[in-house]
Amino acid sequence: MMRSIGVLALSALVLAGAPACEKLGKKNDTVEIAVNPAALRRLEERVEKVMAEPEIQKAMDEMFSAVAADPALGKLAGDLADQLMADPVIATSVQELIGQLGESPALIAYMMNYMQTHPGATADQAGEAFGAEVERKFDVLLMKPVEEEVGHLIERAEGGAGLASLQQHLSGQFGRVIDAYFEAPDRKQRWSKRLTELNGGTKPDPNKAADLYIDTAWSEERMRKFLLRALANPEVRHAVVGALRHVLGDPALRAHLVRATRTLAGDAGLRTAAIDMFMLVLAPDPTPAMAQQKVRALFAAPSVLVAVNDLGQNLLGEKALHEILDGALRETAKEPSVRDALDELCDGW
Numbered sequence: 001m002m003r004s005i006g007v008l009a010l011s012a013l014v015l016a017g018a019p020a021c022e023k024l025g026k027k028n029d030t031v032e033i034a035v036n037p038a039a040l041r042r043l044e045e046r047v048e049k050v051m052a053e054p055e056i057q058k059a060m061d062e063m064f065s066a067v068a069a070d071p072a073l074g075k076l077a078g079d080l081a082d083q084l085m086a087d088p089v090i091a092t093s094v095q096e097l098i099g100q101l102g103e104s105p106a107l108i109a110y111m112m113n114y115m116q117t118h119p120g121a122t123a124d125q126a127g128e129a130f131g132a133e134v135e136r137k138f139d140v141l142l143m144k145p146v147e148e149e150v151g152h153l154i155e156r157a158e159g160g161a162g163l164a165s166l167q168q169h170l171s172g173q174f175g176r177v178i179d180a181y182f183e184a185p186d187r188k189q190r191w192s193k194r195l196t197e198l199n200g201g202t203k204p205d206p207n208k209a210a211d212l213y214i215d216t217a218w219s220e221e222r223m224r225k226f227l228l229r230a231l232a233n234p235e236v237r238h239a240v241v242g243a244l245r246h247v248l249g250d251p252a253l254r255a256h257l258v259r260a261t262r263t264l265a266g267d268a269g270l271r272t273a274a275i276d277m278f279m280l281v282l283a284p285d286p287t288p289a290m291a292q293q294k295v296r297a298l299f300a301a302p303s304v305l306v307a308v309n310d311l312g313q314n315l316l317g318e319k320a321l322h323e324i325l326d327g328a329l330r331e332t333a334k335e336p337s338v339r340d341a342l343d344e345l346c347d348g349w
Contacts, residue, residue, distance in 0.1 A: 030188045030189065030191075030192040031191065031192040031195045031196065031203055031204060031206075031209050032206040032209065033195075033206060033209045033210045033213055034206030034207055034209070034210055035210045035214075036207060036210060039207075039210045039211060039214050042214065043214050043218055046218065046219075046220055046223070047223065049220065050220050050223045050224050050227065051227075053224065055224070055228070056224065056227055056228070056231075059227070059228055059231040059232060060231060062231070062232075063231045063232070063236075063237055063240075066237050067237055067240050067241050067244065070241045070245075072241075072245055073241055073244055073245055073248070076244075076245060076248035076249055077248060079248075080248055080254060080257065083254065083258060084258060084261055087258060087261075087262055087265075089262045089265050089266055090258075090261055090262055090265040092265075093265035093266065093271065094265070096271065097271050097274070097275070100271065100272075100275055101275060101278075104275065104279055106279050106282040106283075107130070107279070107282065109282075110130060110133075110282050111123075111126050111127075111130070114126045114129055114130070133281055133282075134278060134281050136281075137280070137281035137286070138278075138281070141280065141281070141286055141288065141291040142277065142280070142291050142294075142295060145288075145291055145292045145295040145296075146295055148295075149295050149296060149298075149299040150299075152299070153299055153304065153305065153308055154308070156305060157305065157308045157309055157312055158309050158312060158313075159312035159313070159316055160309070160312060160313045161313060161317055162311075162312050162313045162314055162315060162316035162317035162318075163312055163316050163317075164317075165316065165317040165322075166316040166317065166321070166322065169322045170325070174329060177333075181346070187347060190347075191213075194349070195209050195212050195213065198212045198216060199212060216349050217345070217346065217349040218345075222345060222349070223345070225344075225345075226341055226342075226344065226345040229341045230338070230341060233335075233337055233338060233341070235331075235332060235335040235337060235338055236332060236338065238331075239328045239331050239332040240328070242327070242328060242331065243324050243325065243327070243328040246320075246324040246327070247321070247324060250320045250321075250324070252318055252320050253315060253318060253320055253321060256310070256311060256314050256315040256318070257311075257315075259310065259314075260307040260308075260310050260311050261307075263303050263306055263307040263310060264303050264304065264307050266303065267301055267302070267303035269301050269303075270298070270301040270303055270304065273294070273297045273298040273300075273301055274298060276294050276297065276298075277291075277294040277295060277297070277298050280294050
């Protein structure tokens with residue numbers, strides 16, 4: 001989930017400049033850029049393609065591993081876990097889940113076989129071996145279909161008033177920064193000259209200018225270079241850690257996370273689907289098709305969409321979240337290395 005959220009966040013950062021380009025060139029002496037829906041769709045497809053590349057995925061894994069290693073963040077996550085387990089509905093669901101797992105014939109057979117092939121091993125050691133096997137098989141079999149289903153889930157979700165509130169806030173705070181960037185007179189002159197050059201010396205019409213801009217400034221190679229720089233930048237990682245610390249530490253935001261988790265915990269069908277999915281690692285010859293089927297069954301549980309919609313309606317509309325995002329953006333924007341990378345992407349074409 002964290003990885004998928006990261007993909008969306010970085011994609012949003014890459015795409016942020018494109019819509020603002022329609023503000024470029026309102027005067028007759030500059031080239032106008034009319035970013036049409038077709039051009040934006042082409043850009044979105046290009047972003048998705050770049051984000052799926054192994055090199056980018058590896059860089060994302062390294063960034064989120066570094067973020068997860070933050071001690072303060074780990075403590076806050078532990079505190080949240082304690083708060084979740086203090087909820088009667090969640091605690092009862094977890095106990096039932098553990099009980100069902102323990103009674104699974106596949107797990108019992110695995111544990112018995114492990115004890116036979118590892119004489120003298122303790123039950124704890126057998127449990128650790130099982131956990132390691134689940135983690136390994138999850139990465140191989142389940143990671144990709146889970147990420148795909150998360151993407152489909154987000155597409156189905158309805159952010160409602162919460163999403164509208166967040167978008168309005170960002171369009172105000174972040175939008176003003178973008179407008180100032182793209183409306184700078186020297187930049188407009190430079191871009192107009194460059195777009196005319198790219199069009200063979202003739203001033204392009206607004207739609208052609210949009211195509212030239214998107215295909216030149218936002219090429220796969222340029223986005224790839226920017227993302228690799230951003231993902232490896234210690235200041236970006238520091239900002240992500242800081243934002244997550246605030247999210248996990250804010251009582252109002254935590255309350256939304258607890259409520260959504262309670263919704264998931266109360267779904268007996270979801271527990272069964274989760275057990276089926278994780279027991280796949282003990283199947284003799286699990287295939288990608290089997291993994292995809294189990295994952296789809298998990299995300300098809302009605303409570304999953306209900307919980308995500310609840311977060312969208314309420315969490316995204318929280319003023320505390322808006323302030324956290326503002327702080328992270330301000331902190332990151334102050335760093336010269338980050339500004340240089342953004343300038344290279346947006347303006348160095």
